[in-house]
Amino acid sequence: MRFLKTASLSIASVALLASVSTADTLDSVKKKGVLNCxxxxGIAGFSATDSSGQWKGLDVDMCKAVASAVFxxxxxxxxxxLTAKExxxxxxxxxxxxxxxxxxxTNTRDTSLGLNFAGVNY
Structure with missing residues (x-):
């Protein structure tokens, strides 16, 4: 499954894209040797680069945690x-x-995009 971690003012969720299996994504990530996150x-505190070009923030830390778990x-x-549109x-x-x-x-995203928001983390 493709994974989606979301955040909005008071809501952050993990959602799963139902069209691809978890094992396929995990196998693909392991073969590549890198997690594309x-x-x-640029949202300060969530994902933005600092003066040295290093990514920092809560969303970045989630990516690092998954990479730690996998690799x-x-x-x-x-x-x-990515922009909101992309x-x-x-x-x-x-x-x-x-x-x-x-x-x-949103309900629309749950139904029209094939996403299943499964938990709140922010």
Missing amino acids: GVST GDPSKVKYVA RFTALQSGEIDLLSRSTTW
């Missing part, structure tokens, strides 16, 4: 900065393996 183009190494992440297409197309950026949880 979609983040915002035992939090640096095995490629960050892909985020779902990137996830659905397989350009990214995990989406960790601000997104509101």
